[in-house]
Amino acid sequence: MATTHTRSAARLMMAPSVILLFAWMIVPLGMTIYFSLLRYNLLMPGTEEFTGLLNYEFFLTDPAFFDALKNTLLLVGGVLAISVIGGILMALLLDQPMFGQGIVRILVIAPFFIMPTVAALVWKNMFMNPVNGLFAWLFRLLGAEPLDWLAVAPLTSVVIIVAWQWLPFATLILLTALQSLDEEQKEAAEMDGAGPISKFIYITLPHMARAITVVVLIETIFLLSVFAEILVTTNGGPGTQSTNITYLVYTQALLQFDVGGASAGGIVAVVLANIVAIFLIRMIGKNLEA
Amino acid sequence: MGSITLRSVSKVFGEAKVIPSIDLQINEGEFVVFVGPSGCGKSTLLRLIAGLEDVSGGEIVIDGQNATELPPAKRGLAMVFQSYALYPHMSVRSNIAFPLKMAGMDKGEIDRKVSDAARVLNLTDYLERKPRQLSGGQRQRVAIGRAIVRQPKAFLFDEPLSNLDAALRVNMRLEISELHQQLKTTMIYVTHDQVEAMTMADKIVVLNRGNIEQVGSPLELYRKPANLFVAGFIGSPRMNLIEGKFAEANGAKTVGIRPEHIGLSRDSGLWEGTVTIAEHLGSDTFMHIEVPDVGTVTARAGGEFGVRHGDRVYLTPDETKLHRFNDRGLAL
Ligand SMILES: Nc1ncnc2c1ncn2[C@@H]1O[C@H](COP(=O)(O)OP(=O)(O)OP(=O)(O)O)[C@@H](O)[C@H]1O
Numbered sequence: 069m070a071t072t073h074t075r076s077a078a079r080l081m082m083a084p085s086v087i088l089l090f091a092w093m094i095v096p097l098g099m100t101i102y103f104s105l106l107r108y109n110l111l112m113p114g115t116e117e118f119t120g121l122l123n124y125e126f127f128l129t130d131p132a133f134f135d136a137l138k139n140t141l142l143l144v145g146g147v148l149a150i151s152v153i154g155g156i157l158m159a160l161l162l163d164q165p166m167f168g169q170g171i172v173r174i175l176v177i178a179p180f181f182i183m184p185t186v187a188a189l190v191w192k193n194m195f196m197n198p199v200n201g202l203f204a205w206l207f208r209l210l211g212a213e214p215l216d217w218l219a220v221a222p223l224t225s226v227v228i229i230v231a232w233q234w235l236p237f238a239t240l241i242l243l244t245a246l247q248s249l250d251e252e253q254k255e256a257a258e259m260d261g262a263g264p265i266s267k268f269i270y271i272t273l274p275h276m277a278r279a280i281t282v283v284v285l286i287e288t289i290f291l292l293s294v295f296a297e298i299l300v301t302t303n304g305g306p307g308t309q310s311t312n313i314t315y316l317v318y319t320q321a322l323l324q325f326d327v328g329g330a331s332a333g334g335i336v337a338v339v340l341a342n343i344v345a346i347f348l349i350r351m352i353g354k355n356l357e358a
Numbered sequence: 359m360g361s362i363t364l365r366s367v368s369k370v371f372g373e374a375k376v377i378p379s380i381d382l383q384i385n386e387g388e389f390v391v392f393v394g395p396s397g398c399g400k401s402t403l404l405r406l407i408a409g410l411e412d413v414s415g416g417e418i419v420i421d422g423q424n425a426t427e428l429p430p431a432k433r434g435l436a437m438v439f440q441s442y443a444l445y446p447h448m449s450v451r452s453n454i455a456f457p458l459k460m461a462g463m464d465k466g467e468i469d470r471k472v473s474d475a476a477r478v479l480n481l482t483d484y485l486e487r488k489p490r491q492l493s494g495g496q497r498q499r500v501a502i503g504r505a506i507v508r509q510p511k512a513f514l515f516d517e518p519l520s521n522l523d524a525a526l527r528v529n530m531r532l533e534i535s536e537l538h539q540q541l542k543t544t545m546i547y548v549t550h551d552q553v554e555a556m557t558m559a560d561k562i563v564v565l566n567r568g569n570i571e572q573v574g575s576p577l578e579l580y581r582k583p584a585n586l587f588v589a590g591f592i593g594s595p596r597m598n599l600i601e602g603k604f605a606e607a608n609g610a611k612t613v614g615i616r617p618e619h620i621g622l623s624r625d626s627g628l629w630e631g632t633v634t635i636a637e638h639l640g641s642d643t644f645m646h647i648e649v650p651d652v653g654t655v656t657a658r659a660g661g662e663f664g665v666r667h668g669d670r671v672y673l674t675p676d677e678t679k680l681h682r683f684n685d686r687g688l689a690l
């Protein structure tokens with residue numbers, strides 16, 4: 069499909085959806101930018117006025133912003149590390165021939181189907197609760213003082229919960245990659261004298277590079293905007309210890325009713341996401357080239 | 359270095375007894391070819407020798423040492439796979455260097471060996487490329503390069519040329535034969551192409567349903583097939599196998615005569631027949647001739663023997679080149 073004619077026909081056919089998608093994106097973005105330049109507080113209706121970049125100044129100099137920025141990056145990085153490394157290990161395990169493989173695979177995928185709020189509440193009340201939680205019981209069993217996870221290590225707790233949700237996704241993608249590894253290549257490596265570890269480092273891992281890239285990119289997109297898990301567990305606290313940018317924007321808009329400030333925060337989040345995306349594509353994007 | 363002995367080696371996959379029991383002696387420096395129809399267990403036998411499959415019974419001795427339980431890497435053999443099995447993310451150089459790197463050889467030594475191998479195989483200009491940027495023949499050479507740098511006791515080839523086109527196949531066939539002359543290393547080569555078997559082998563092992571039908575040099579198999587299976591399998595076009603009165607007259611159940619051992623004439627001969635098909639190949643003409651009481655006989659004539667469908671010709675089999683088989687299919 070490479071003649072001039074088919075190409076322009078293709079453009080024409082694609083135009084409606086491209087235009088729709090573009091409008092879908094540009095209208096909210098435009099409105100957000102517009103609001104971010106206004107003094108716009110829901111508690112003072114009718115007093116909107118143009119304030120230039122004042123909202124940005126407030127948002128960016130807010131000490132909570134730097135905490136949120138740090139937390140966002142830690143959250144994304146932590147979950148990525150756990151889900152990619154854990155996913156590789158799980159995939160290697162599930163690739164071994166074993167009894168009931170099909171059922172085990174479905175069970176492993178299951179967490180991915182659970183809504184974030186539900187998953188977070190289950191973790192909060194059944195695992196991390198300092199009195200009734202499973203972890204508390206385990207700690208007591210071992211004679212240790214139970215931990216109030218959400219108070220003592222709020223960000224770590226959120227990372228654990230979110231990682232639990234994303235581990236199946238990573239496992240699934242990496243498992244399919246693993247299964248597409250040519251059997252003869254493994255045998256050739258074996259004949260060449262590669263042990264299990266060398267075989268993993270030199271054959272399996274490079275083969276999975278593309279899948280790992282996909283996992284990292286997709287997860288990053290979603291992890292930059294983690295919200296529900298924080299809302300139902302720590303509410304961003306204590307203090308701002310588990311507040312990420314998304315959650316900070318939420319507190320601005322819906323707890324302080326400052327639409328202008330929240331919009332500025334939203335734009336900052338968009339810029340941040342783009343910076344992260346550029347870095348990622350620079351670092352690992354070459355893996356996606358055929 | 360490089361003698362391999364199989365003693366009552368057998369292989370069972372679940373219910374299927376793929377190789378009942380095989381005894382085979384492969385001498386140092388020999389070029390041995392396993393031939394046989396598809397599914398007869400050639401690849402399985404090769405993989406047993408390589409150690410990629412465990413034997414179900416019997417033992418494999420390499421250079422006097424029992425290697426039955428040794429892992430593939432410890433057997434000192436190198437294998438060239440049908441799909442080449444190159445490592446796609448590594449350059450040609452790293453591919454060839456991989457076994458040396460795994461053996462923990464030092465960098466300078468590796469570089470020297472890789473460039474030596476590349477020179478032998480005409481790959482010097484391609485060392486920095488990735489396998490997907492190479493042609494089929496070049497990939498094949500990289501796979502061979504990866505095998506030769508290790509200086510193995512023996513090379514194992516599993517239908518290495520089957521993915522190449524006809525012209526390239528002839529070329530690579532010569533190159534592999536030349537390589538064998540140079541290296542003088544034992545080679546075991548699996549193919550179902552009997553031309554490859556005849557032209558390359560010092561010793562051909564004809565397999566059928568996991569059993570060895572006959573072992574011998576190409577000409578031995580051609581001149582003295584031990585049974586009907588080998589008689590029908592070796593030689594192209596196939597030997598004519600004739601039963602009935604003519605066979606009984608020669609004191610056998612079945613008589614075989616190769617197409618090239620039948621004399622043709624337009625006016626006189628032992629049998630008279632009608633040409634059904636004449637295949638003109640230029641240098642040769644192969645004729646399928648319907649002979650009453652004998653059946654369809656294939657005969658070879660010079661390229662200039664101008665016959666067409668429906669022509670009448672006379673055939674005379676060369677009595678000294680008859681192969682006689684008893685009712686169990688064994689040569690008399
Ligand atoms: N892993 C396996 N499990 C079960 N049966 C197998 C397995 N590998 C091979 N077989 C069976 O063993 C027989 C011999 O297979 P093999 O691959 O050795 O044949 P081959 O002679 O190499 O044939 P081809 O010329 O088609 O490559 C076949 O009938 C095949 O179905």
Ligand SMILES: [Mg+2]
Pocket residue numbers: 400401402517
């Ligand atoms: Mg085979």
